[in-house]
Every structure is written in C-alpha cells, then in structure tokens.
Amino acid sequence: MRTFYGTDLPNPLMLGTAQYPSPAILEQAFRESGAGVATVSLRREGAGGAGQTFWQMISDLNVLILPNTAGCHTVKEAVTTAHMAREVFGTDWIKLELIGHTDSLQPDVFQLVEAARILTDDGFQVFPYTTDDLIVGERLLEAGCEVLMPWGAPIGSGRGLNNEYALRAMRAEFPDTPLVVDAGIGLPSHAAHAMELGYDAVLLNTAVARAGEPATMARAMKLAIEAGQLAHQADPIEARDMAEASTPVIGKAFLT
Amino acid sequence: MTLFSIIGAGVAGLAVASELVSRGVKVQVFDPGGSPGAHGCSWWAGGMLAPWCEYENAEEPVLRLGQQAIDWWADRTPVKRCGTLVVASGRDLPDLRRFARRTEGFDKVERAKIAELEPDLAAYGKGLFFPEEAHLDPRKALQDLYRGLQEQGVDFHKKLAPAQLKNAIDCRGLHAREILHDLRGVKGEMLVVRCPDVSLTRPVRLLHPRMPLYIVPRGDGVYMLGATMIESEESSRITARSMLELLSAAYALNPAFGEAEVLEIGVDLRPAFPDNLPRIRRLGHTIYANGLFRHGYLLAPALARGVADLALENTHSEMVDEDRA
Numbered sequence: 001m002r003t004f005y006g007t008d009l010p011n012p013l014m015l016g017t018a019q020y021p022s023p024a025i026l027e028q029a030f031r032e033s034g035a036g037v038a039t040v041s042l043r044r045e046g047a048g049g050a051g052q053t054f055w056q057m058i059s060d061l062n063v064l065i066l067p068n069t070a071g072c073h074t075v076k077e078a079v080t081t082a083h084m085a086r087e088v089f090g091t092d093w094i095k096l097e098l099i100g101h102t103d104s105l106q107p108d109v110f111q112l113v114e115a116a117r118i119l120t121d122d123g124f125q126v127f128p129y130t131t132d133d134l135i136v137g138e139r140l141l142e143a144g145c146e147v148l149m150p151w152g153a154p155i156g157s158g159r160g161l162n163n164e165y166a167l168r169a170m171r172a173e174f175p176d177t178p179l180v181v182d183a184g185i186g187l188p189s190h191a192a193h194a195m196e197l198g199y200d201a202v203l204l205n206t207a208v209a210r211a212g213e214p215a216t217m218a219r220a221m222k223l224a225i226e227a228g229q230l231a232h233q234a235d236p237i238e239a240r241d242m243a244e245a246s247t248p249v250i251g252k253a254f255l256t
Numbered sequence: 257m258t259l260f261s262i263i264g265a266g267v268a269g270l271a272v273a274s275e276l277v278s279r280g281v282k283v284q285v286f287d288p289g290g291s292p293g294a295h296g297c298s299w300w301a302g303g304m305l306a307p308w309c310e311y312e313n314a315e316e317p318v319l320r321l322g323q324q325a326i327d328w329w330a331d332r333t334p335v336k337r338c339g340t341l342v343v344a345s346g347r348d349l350p351d352l353r354r355f356a357r358r359t360e361g362f363d364k365v366e367r368a369k370i371a372e373l374e375p376d377l378a379a380y381g382k383g384l385f386f387p388e389e390a391h392l393d394p395r396k397a398l399q400d401l402y403r404g405l406q407e408q409g410v411d412f413h414k415k416l417a418p419a420q421l422k423n424a425i426d427c428r429g430l431h432a433r434e435i436l437h438d439l440r441g442v443k444g445e446m447l448v449v450r451c452p453d454v455s456l457t458r459p460v461r462l463l464h465p466r467m468p469l470y471i472v473p474r475g476d477g478v479y480m481l482g483a484t485m486i487e488s489e490e491s492s493r494i495t496a497r498s499m500l501e502l503l504s505a506a507y508a509l510n511p512a513f514g515e516a517e518v519l520e521i522g523v524d525l526r527p528a529f530p531d532n533l534p535r536i537r538r539l540g541h542t543i544y545a546n547g548l549f550r551h552g553y554l555l556a557p558a559l560a561r562g563v564a565d566l567a568l569e570n571t572h573s574e575m576v577d578e579d580r581a
C-alpha cells in the first residue's frame with residue numbers, strides 16, 4: 001500500500017470541514033463517514049488565532065488533520081498560511097491550494113510548483129491540489145511532493161470525474177505515488193469511480209456538507225469508496241463491444 | 257411579588273423582559289452598556305423574520321418556532337409583512353433549485369412576477385417568493401422594547417449585575433461563555449448603504465455558492481447588506497475581502513449599487529451552541545438563555561416564552577437542555 005509521507009491512512013476518505021449547517025452536523029458527518037483525515041481552512045478564520053474554538057472542535061474529531069491554503073492566490077499568501085497552519089495544528093502536512101482562476105477555481109500550476117518547492121525546503125509535507133496534467137505532476141514530484149491530488153472537476157461543482165482518460169494516464173504514469181482525487185465529487189458513484197481507477201483516496205467537502213442530510217451522504221460516500229476500493233482490488237473485467245454469455249449457448253434445447 | 261433580574265439588554269434580554277412583563281411579572285434589567293447600542297451583537301442584525309428561508313440551512317425548530325416571531329414582534333414594533341424574494345443568476349440556478357428543495361412556503365416566480373414584486377430586479381428570470389415572511393428594523397425594535405419596558409416601570413441599571421442575584425436570567429450572549437463552555441462565537445460582518453437609485457420593498461436574497469447575500473430595506477433608500485459567517489472569534493476586524501464580496505454581490509444584483517453611499521460597516525460575534533440552536537439552562541439560581549446564533553429576532557420570542565414558562569410555571573420547553581436548580 002502507498003503511504004502518505006510514511007503514514008498509512010486509516011481509510012481512503014479525506015473530508016473537508018467547511019460549509020456544514022452546524023458543528024454538530026459536521027461531527028455527525030465525520031462519525032458516519034469514518035473519514036481518516038479532516039481538511040481545515042485557515043486563511044479566513046486565521047488572524048490572531050481567532051479560529052481556535054472551531055479548530056479545537058476539529059482536533060476533537062480525533063482524525064488526522066490536513067490544513068489547507070484554500071483561498072490563497074499567491075505563493076506568498078500560501079507560504080504564510082502554511083506556516084500558520086503548522087503552528088496551530090502541530091503538523092507538517094499542508095494541502096497546497098493556489099487558486100488561479102476566479103470562476104473555475106482552477107489551480108495556478110506555475111505558482112503551485114514554486115510554492116511546493118519553498119514549503120518542501122521548509123520541511124513541510126506538501127499535498128498539492130493540481131490539475132490532471134502529467135508534466136505538472138512530474139514537476140511537483142521534482143519539487144519534493146510525495147503525493148499528488150488532481151482535480152476530478154472544479155471545486156464544489158459536483159460534476160464527478162470530468163476527464164477519466166487523464167486520471168487513468170496519471171495513475172499509470174505515477175504508479176508509486178499516492179494519488180488523491182481532490183474536488184469535483186458530487187455523488188458516491190463519482191467517489192467509487194475514482195477508487196475503481198486505482199486512486200489511493202478521495203478528498204471531498206461540498207458533496208457532504210451541502211447535501212440535505214450531510215450525515216447520510218457521508219455514510220453513502222464511505223460505502224461507495226469501500227466498494228470502489230474492493231472493485232479495484234478484485235481486478236474488474238474489461239469492457240467489450242459484444243455480449244459474452246455467461247453460460248454456453250451450444251447444446252441447449254430450442255424451444256419453438 | 258418575585259423580582260426577576262435580567263442580565264444583558266440585547267435582543268434576548270429585552271425579549272425575555274418584555275415577555276415576563278406581559279405576564280404580569282416585575283423585572284429589572286442590568287447592562288453596563290446602558291440603552292441598546294453598538295455594544296450588543298443584535299444591533300448589527302438584519303432583522304429578517306424569515307423562518308421559511310432560514311430552514312434551508314437550519315434545523316427544524318427554526319422553521320417551527322420562528323413562525324411565532326412575526327406576531328410577537330408586531331405587538332411591540334412596526335413589522336413589514338411583504339415576504340422575501342430569493343433570486344439567483346443564470347449560472348447559479350442549481351442553487352435556486354436546491355434552495356427550493358430544502359425549503360417550503362414559497363411560490364415559484366418568473367420574470368413577469370419578479371418585475372411586479374421588485375421592478376429593479378426585472379433582469380432576473382427565476383426566483384422564489386416567500387409571501388408569509390416579514391422584516392423589521394432591528395435597532396428600532398430594540399429601542400421600542402426598551403422604551404416600552406421603561407414606560408411599564410422596568411428599572412434599567414447601567415452597571416454589571418451584582419453577584420449572587422436571586423431569580424437571575426442571564427442573557428449576556430458570548431459574555432456568558434465562562435459558564436456556558438459549549439458556546440462559541442461566529443463572526444459576522446455587514447454594511448449599511450444609502451442607494452436611492454435602487455428601490456426594493458422587501459428583503460432579497462441573492463444565492464451564490466460562495467458569496468450569498470441578503471439585502472434588507474430600511475426605508476428611505478437605506479439598505480443593510482449582510483452578512484458573512486466565519487468560524488472565527490475576532491470581533492473587531494472587518495476584512496477587505498468580506499466587504500468586497502458583499503459589495504460585489506450587491507453590484508451583481510443591481511449595478512446601481514455601485515453608486516451607493518457607504519453609511520456604516522459593522523462586525524460582531526453571534527453566540528452559538530454546536531447545533532446552532534438556542535438553549536435555556538437553569539443552573540442554581542440563574543436561568544441562562546443564549547445561543548440565538550443568526551436568529552436573534554427570529555427566535556428571541558420563542559426563547560423568551562421558554563424562559564417565562566420555566567421561570568413562572570416550571571414548564572420545560574424544548575429549548576431547556578439542563579435544569580440543575
């Protein structure tokens with residue numbers, strides 16, 4: 001099994017902590033999802049440690065914490081936020097998010113590589129939110145990243161895996177690197193799809209937090225991810241164009 | 257006759273005082289801030305009485321208990337009953353569909369009806385109209401309660417409440433967190449603008465996945481724009497980003513807001529429990545009423561009734577979660 005900077009994930013779901021109707025519902029969703037990792041945003045809540053109460057609630061979930069740099073648009077902002085996150089949560093893990101486009105929230109991959117290099121040199125263990133571009137992936141690994149997190153679709157769009165071909169290519173290109181589909185998941189079937197492709201984990205937030213019943217959706221995601229993971233391990237059949245009967249047809253009696 | 261001492265003269269404290277007085281009880285109120293003002297977070301509220309809309313992102317009691325609020329307030333302060341209009345731009349129509357699925361009590365409205373309700377929003381093709389909802393001016397509401405109570409002989413003490421008060425009702429919001437350890441603050445930022453070029457007669461909500469906005473008309477071309485909701489406990493810093501988002505949303509709603517005069521910007525912390533629902537707790541000689549979150553005006557009447565039921569009749573309403581008298 002591929003490890004995340006030497007850590008085995010308790011299970012392959014990373015769940016975000018934003019946008020829930022209340023902290024109580026967030027906690028229920030985590031319980032139902034069995035998620036092993038919680039992502040937490042610091043940028044907006046951060047100043048002067050004013051988000052302490054909420055962060056304490058996240059810490060009390062007893063899952064691994066993956067702070068993120070959500071909302072950062074420049075290398076400088078992202079690096080500052082990462083340092084703050086390390087101080088607040090006492091972890092070297094950082095989900096590096098550098099937004100390049102206002103409407104699609106597409107990552108700015110050029111700044112992403114630069115920030116990844118700076119943070120790795122500072123001792124961070126960087127989880128970069130990236131596109132499905134292979135060359136960018138390579139550059140991120142060269143910069144010191146040991147995990148890649150390509151998007152399935154734009155953040156919060158719930159569109160599922162927009163480009164299955166590219167995600168397959170990425171899996172094939174980086175067989176030893178832990179890969180996480182991050183963003184774009186709307187339905188459990190999307191999450192299962194990512195796991196069927198051989199991805200190591202799925203990171204999602206809006207699909208659960210903004211569902212009418214977050215805790216119920218969290219459980220659905222958990223089941224789907226487990227199903228997708230099992231399916232991948234089971235070596236699924238290849239799709240083909242023509243029917244292949246599961247029982248022989250020769251020698252059967254004809255009924256007229 | 258028992259004298260009840262209410263600590264805190266925000267919307268919770270004044271509503272509890274008003275409810276108790278209406279049931280013939282004698283009360284006094286302590287608040288070092290004096291009369292209603294910028295020191296209390298209810299000063300910065302929107303004043304929407306919108307239980308049907310709020311249900312989109314709140315638990316069921318908000319919908320049910322919130323419906324009591326409109327008549328309760330109408331007995332005490334002017335309430336405008338002209339509904340709420342919810343709109344979304346073309347590319348955010350999924351959010352409008354979601355809002356419709358998560359709420360009730362609305363009519364689906366199209367361009368012609370939107371233009372009839374709010375001519376300045378005629379550019380919007382689809383929306384939801386919640387006809388039963390209402391709004392009030394929160395500052396006037398606080399002042400009306402305050403004056404009404406004074407006229408009925410209630411003493412207001414501009415100082416901290418003495419320790420060991422009997423029959424105390426603590427409505428201090430976030431200041432009570434040294435006792436109520438599960439209380440937290442949720443930051444909200446707002447602004448008030450004057451924009452005579454835009455004419456809106458009812459609260460309007462513009463849906464957006466990241467920057468939802470509501471606008472509440474205060475009359476004379478004045479509008480309250482709100483409000484951010486951030487899990488942060490800094491009560492004094494208004495960020496450029498928040499103002500940018502609120503104003504961008506207003507500008508998107510109607511570009512005439514670009515010429516609005518900014519009258520005021522405000523920030524404070526909403527007191528909230530983990531499920532964002534209010535609580536009544538009796539601990540020793542004190543009843544604590546707190547956690548109104550973003551539903552100060554919407555749920556204060558139900559909270560006040562719950563406190564009065566507990567204090568006077570020993571009846572435990574659903575908001576009472578602890579009684580260690």
